[in-house]
Amino acid sequence: TQTVSQSDAHVTVFEGDSVELRCNYSYGGSIYLSWYIQHHGRGLQFLLKYYSGNPVVQGVNGFEAEFSKSDSSFHLRKASVHWSDSAVYFCAVSPNTGYQNFYFGKGTSLTVIP
Amino acid sequence: EAAVTQSPRNKVAVTGGKVTLSCNQTNNHNNMYWYRQDTGHGLRLIHYSYGAGSTEKGDIPDGYKASRPSQENFSLILELATPSQTSVYFCASGDAGGFDYTFGSGTRLLVI
Secondary structure, three states, X not given: OOEEEOOOOEEEEEOOOOEEEOOEEEOOOOXXXXXXXXXXXXXXXXXXXXXXXXXXXXXXXXXXXXXXXXXXXXXXXXXXXXXXXXXXXXXXXXXOOOOOOOEEOOOEEEEEEO | OOOEEEEOOEEEEOOOOOEEEEEEEOOOOOEEEEEEEEOOOEEEEEEEEOOOOOOEEOOOOOOOXXXXXXXXXXXXXXXXXXXXXXXXXXXXXXXXXXXXOEEOOOEEEEEO
């Protein structure tokens, strides 16, 4: 059974600060990893993904994430947040079975204070 | 623009009634998914489909049925709605060759 853990339910930072949202997963095989963002009252929107190659991947709006096989992690980072980055962020894992079924973490709510 | 459209946006149903949530995608994706989102649980997979005519059980299928009559449409059916099914439901589509989903805007269901 694969699990996805987002250790921080809530993170609050000031505008211009850097932020790291943590994601750890438990799965023994080959996987795909993604991050999604959900603004209040909206659906989830794709941010970035990783499957192989460079462990640091770039996404939209200045977000990046780094894969670590040794730590079973895929943390999301942004160097300088904007108030509009306030949202809930979901980490997702998909076992490489060819069917692309994703398993989501419980989400981290990011609040950026202007 | 390719999209996933859910209807209705909001729904109030009575306990024991039948509810059908509809999803339409214009992405020409093979795969479609139904999730529910509840506080403290994140998103949980209810049913999914790999193409027209196919439906598969996800992690929490009990109390739900699904129907995929065409590539574009995927419905979630609650034959006998219960208050525990009050939730926000999201439909998503995905290409079998890729791994980024496109989500709909959600359907907020209240069962009273």
